[in-house]
Amino acid sequence: MNQITARILIALVSTISLVSSDSGAAEPLLAGVSRIDITDPKAGRINDPSYAKALVLRQGDVTAVLVTVDAVAIGGIGNIRDTFLGSIRKELAKDPGIAPENLIVNASHCHGNVRSDSDQLVVQIVREAVKKLTPVKVGAGTAREQRISENRRVILNDGSQVDMRRAYSLAWDKEIASIGPIDPQVGLLRLDREDGRPLAVLYNFACHPIMNPPSKGTSADFPAYASAVIENAFGNEAMAFFVQGCGGDINPVRYKEVQSAADAEPLGNLLGASVLEGLRNVSTTSEGKLSVKHQIVSIPRAADFEQRIVALEAQRLRLVQSLQGTNINFKSFLPLLIQQRLDPEFPAVHAQGYLHDRKINRDELDRQDVQNRSQVETYLANIQIMEQLTRLNTNLELLKKNKVMTDAAAVRTLDVEMCALRVGDFKMITFPGEVTVEIGLRIKQAAQDPHAFVAAYTNGYIFYTPTVQQRNNTGYAQEDCDCIVAPEWQKIFESNALEMLRGLSAN
Numbered sequence: 001m002n003q004i005t006a007r008i009l010i011a012l013v014s015t016i017s018l019v020s021s022d023s024g025a026a027e028p029l030l031a032g033v034s035r036i037d038i039t040d041p042k043a044g045r046i047n048d049p050s051y052a053k054a055l056v057l058r059q060g061d062v063t064a065v066l067v068t069v070d071a072v073a074i075g076g077i078g079n080i081r082d083t084f085l086g087s088i089r090k091e092l093a094k095d096p097g098i099a100p101e102n103l104i105v106n107a108s109h110c111h112g113n114v115r116s117d118s119d120q121l122v123v124q125i126v127r128e129a130v131k132k133l134t135p136v137k138v139g140a141g142t143a144r145e146q147r148i149s150e151n152r153r154v155i156l157n158d159g160s161q162v163d164m165r166r167a168y169s170l171a172w173d174k175e176i177a178s179i180g181p182i183d184p185q186v187g188l189l190r191l192d193r194e195d196g197r198p199l200a201v202l203y204n205f206a207c208h209p210i211m212n213p214p215s216k217g218t219s220a221d222f223p224a225y226a227s228a229v230i231e232n233a234f235g236n237e238a239m240a241f242f243v244q245g246c247g248g249d250i251n252p253v254r255y256k257e258v259q260s261a262a263d264a265e266p267l268g269n270l271l272g273a274s275v276l277e278g279l280r281n282v283s284t285t286s287e288g289k290l291s292v293k294h295q296i297v298s299i300p301r302a303a304d305f306e307q308r309i310v311a312l313e314a315q316r317l318r319l320v321q322s323l324q325g326t327n328i329n330f331k332s333f334l335p336l337l338i339q340q341r342l343d344p345e346f347p348a349v350h351a352q353g354y355l356h357d358r359k360i361n362r363d364e365l366d367r368q369d370v371q372n373r374s375q376v377e378t379y380l381a382n383i384q385i386m387e388q389l390t391r392l393n394t395n396l397e398l399l400k401k402n403k404v405m406t407d408a409a410a411v412r413t414l415d416v417e418m419c420a421l422r423v424g425d426f427k428m429i430t431f432p433g434e435v436t437v438e439i440g441l442r443i444k445q446a447a448q449d450p451h452a453f454v455a456a457y458t459n460g461y462i463f464y465t466p467t468v469q470q471r472n473n474t475g476y477a478q479e480d481c482d483c484i485v486a487p488e489w490q491k492i493f494e495s496n497a498l499e500m501l502r503g504l505s506a507n
Helices: 003-014 084-094 118-131 222-233 265-279 305-322 330-342 351-359 364-408 437-447 489-506
Strands: 019-022 029-037 051-059 062-069 103-107 134-144 149-151 153-156 161-163 176-179 185-193 198-205 239-244 250-252 290-300 413-423 426-430 452-455
Touching: 019 062, 029 118, 029 198, 051 118, 051 239, 051 290, 062 118, 062 239, 062 290, 062 413, 084 103, 084 118, 103 239, 134 198, 134 265, 185 265, 185 426, 198 222, 198 265, 198 452, 222 239, 222 265, 290 489, 305 364, 330 364, 351 364, 413 489, 426 489, 437 452, 437 489, 452 489
Parallel strands: 062 103, 198 239, 426 452
Antiparallel strands: 019 290, 029 051, 029 134, 051 062, 134 185, 149 250, 153 161, 153 176, 185 198, 290 413, 413 426
């Protein structure tokens, strides 16, 4: 089943409108969990395994399924095929009869290599989880973790923004005026068995899981370590589910540093410890209500690719034309730079040499220093321009790629899924884009609900979905160039998200 067929299947159920599955709170809440290793056996070096985990929730005649996958995305990019959701829904609709719109699948966005048949493995664990359904008590809460993430976009002195990636260099320190925000909140859902033993912990947090580089081997990154900390603390009786939040522009902290080897484990340990601290304040009750809402939302595709490509190419041409010739190359530049920074007053020789030349009315060294300083400054300016060009070249290719994809599209809009899940006081809204952090913060603030959270990277993949301001950035960053939606998408998403969250609260 391809992605179009999957959407038709959902449309038949939802008639492109809001579908609501609400249970009676008087019914007992049941939950079951299961997991399976989905690491690609052909991946080569394996640092740690990738998992698919299933949480099945049932109350009365309502069944909801939350699946978390240690993969980069649900379709679009990576090894998860575009037919993934449709295949799972078709199989689960037949057995055990789960409504297609009640399936929620979140990708952690780690860059681990997973099996191409992961859809069949997910079907397997969902069916296993259904067989394990048991009465549970539910509790919601929050934790705080501000040590492991940073905003990867920086605001420059001219008001434009650039981002930090391993694909190119970051802007120079003197150019950076400020940085963007992070979201330190961790959303928590706790499910305990009737006897008080923990069954499942869901934790929602916003950050790219990209700290372990490919050289370490395929990895589920920091969420794998965080989940291990949580599960070990509960004697492996509870399964931990990491749900990616609005981490589109959030990196692991000090992602660009080169003084030490990149390592996701310390970050995961910190996050796991913070989750455990937050869980200490979460009490569970058997009175929790289950509710699922599903909606297909139409979002306009970007229509300004040509305009942005022309502007970027013009900017690139200006930079190329601003490069200046110098008398020095890198071999002569580096020692001159070190000499000038080490001793600005006497860079060429010891002070005695300068004093001797001046005593006999000679100033060759001073004239030489003036010339060398000019050459070094010109060379430094050329380096800075070169780094800007590498950023522009990379992002120009993203714009061109997305222009080709958009031009080939049959329609000028994207129909995307939004889901809303309520389990007791815990509420979560989902979206398939790489939502940037400011949008998640805005929704949570506007919802005025301490237990309302946002999950991106869910039920599909439509690349980056930045704020309007980020989308129109003239500095060109990945979030605004690897983007196929028009700026209007933000208002559409935020208004629908708030409406769906408030609908959950009203029930």
